[in-house]
Amino acid sequence: MPDNLQDWLNDRIAGNPTAAEPSSSVQKKILNDLTASLEPVTPLPSIPVMAAGFASAFLALALILIAMTDKAGLRLMTLVQLASVTTVLAAGAMLVCVFLVWQMIPGSLRLFSAPRVIPVAAVALVLVVALLFPWPRSPAFIREGWPCTLMGLGIAAVAAALISPIVRRGVATSRTAAGAAVGAFAGTLGVAVLQFQCMRQQAPHLLVWHLGSLGLAILIGAGAGWKLPPKSSS
Amino acid sequence: MTPGASQPHAQRGESTEEREFMELMVRYQRADASAVEELVNRLSPRLLRFLAWPRLNPHEAEDLLQDCWMRIHRGRHTYRPSQPVLPWIFAIARHTRLDGYRKRRRLESREKLVAEVPEPVATLAASTTPNDEILGLIETLPKSQQEVLVMLKVSGMTLEEVARSTGSSVGSVKQKAHRAYVKLRELLPKGGRDAG
Numbered sequence: 304m305p306d307n308l309q310d311w312l313n314d315r316i317a318g319n320p321t322a323a324e325p326s327s328s329v330q331k332k333i334l335n336d337l338t339a340s341l342e343p344v345t346p347l348p349s350i351p352v353m354a355a356g357f358a359s360a361f362l363a364l365a366l367i368l369i370a371m372t373d374k375a376g377l378r379l380m381t382l383v384q385l386a387s388v389t390t391v392l393a394a395g396a397m398l399v400c401v402f403l404v405w406q407m408i409p410g411s412l413r414l415f416s417a418p419r420v421i422p423v424a425a426v427a428l429v430l431v432v433a434l435l436f437p438w439p440r441s442p443a444f445i446r447e448g449w450p451c452t453l454m455g456l457g458i459a460a461v462a463a464a465l466i467s468p469i470v471r472r473g474v475a476t477s478r479t480a481a482g483a484a485v486g487a488f489a490g491t492l493g494v495a496v497l498q499f500q501c502m503r504q505q506a507p508h509l510l511v512w513h514l515g516s517l518g519l520a521i522l523i524g525a526g527a528g529w530k531l532p533p534k535s536s537s
Numbered sequence: 538m539t540p541g542a543s544q545p546h547a548q549r550g551e552s553t554e555e556r557e558f559m560e561l562m563v564r565y566q567r568a569d570a571s572a573v574e575e576l577v578n579r580l581s582p583r584l585l586r587f588l589a590w591p592r593l594n595p596h597e598a599e600d601l602l603q604d605c606w607m608r609i610h611r612g613r614h615t616y617r618p619s620q621p622v623l624p625w626i627f628a629i630a631r632h633t634r635l636d637g638y639r640k641r642r643r644l645e646s647r648e649k650l651v652a653e654v655p656e657p658v659a660t661l662a663a664s665t666t667p668n669d670e671i672l673g674l675i676e677t678l679p680k681s682q683q684e685v686l687v688m689l690k691v692s693g694m695t696l697e698e699v700a701r702s703t704g705s706s707v708g709s710v711k712q713k714a715h716r717a718y719v720k721l722r723e724l725l726p727k728g729g730r731d732a733g
Contacts, residue, residue, distance in 0.1 A: 410624035
């Protein structure tokens with residue numbers, strides 16, 4: 304674009320900058336409100352530290368929950384299935400942790416575009432399951448499936464309850480996006496535990512009932528974030 | 538020519554300003570009242586122009602400004618020392634503005650028709666922008682392009698600052714600004730096009 308179009312816009316849009324001063328009474332009220340509750344605060348840790356913290360929490364919770372189950376999935380998966388699913392789930396969990404921290408710290412520099420990367424991760428997970436796991440027909444598809452979704456959501460609810468107070472300490476911008484990020488973290492944890500615990504290692508079951516619990520967790524998280532009031536104190 | 542890169546002197550000036558803002562924010566986190574006062578005095582006019590865009594009346598804009606400062610205050614621990622202050626502040630302001638817009642829309646949808654239409658209230662944006670025509674043109678752009686343009690031109694932010702504030706990449710901001718300029722060039726009256 305030519306410089307002079309920008310200058311032309313600068314002149315017209317920016318106008319007279321001194322004309323938009325807030326009134327002195329409003330300025331005074333703002334200062335009174337802020338200084339009335341002025342206390343020292345400790346800044347949040349850096350983004351890498353916080354993301355590593357969430358990732359560690361994810362890993363610890365996943366290991367504890369997997370240790371508590373009978374690990375049928377772990378026994379049934381082939382080495383290729385196990386390696387592929389673990390890699391995709393680990394990469395997804397890292398993405399979700401970074402996304403979660405971005406929601407907590409306004410104005411943070413985003414290294415990747417979440418709306419572009421998250422669908423790519425989701426497609427990678429679907430492809431891994433669709434290509435590496437068998438597609439048998441099961442007459443009890445629904446009857447055998449819904450308990451898995453329920454279990455995935457139960458695990459997600461526990462994980463969300465544990466990390467929500469930490470996330471809410473930081474959220475100053477979009478609560479819906481933060482809720483969705485909490486849902487994604489908790490839902491991914493649910494999927495990870497289900498994957499190692501479930502004895503039905505078939506593509507239709509995994510795609511519908513396991514990944515379905517992740518989708519539901521994200522939706523519920525977004526809804527809860529939209530509805531819940533912000534944390535009132537820092 | 539990339540948008541936002543046409544004022545090198547202003548940008549160099551802003552980096553000094555930005556360092557001052559960083560120091561003030563750190564002092565604010567340590568509960569230094571004089572830092573709060575300086576930040577409020579220096580940033581409120583910029584925030585008000587951003588919050589009032591495009592045609593909000595002064596009363597509503599000042600309400601939003603108060604709300605915005607309370608959010609900044611509640612979330613001041615989320616500011617990371619050594620990070621730029623403006624993107625952090627404007628990310629919060631952006632959501633204050635968005636919530637204010639949603640609230641107004643909810644109220645408007647509940648309002649009943651009255652027999653007499655009240656006199657239109659003078660708008661803050663109108664008093665700050667001499668050319669109403671350009672306002673009308675910008676309002677025809679998609680919301681995301683309007684937002685980028687307002688942050689670049691009204692708030693005087695850099696591309697990276699806008700990217701940080703809007704939670705997107707610098708490339709995406711550049712693309713939106715470019716599209717906005719192309720569209721504006723098409724829409725501009727002849728006088729404006731000649732200027733460009």
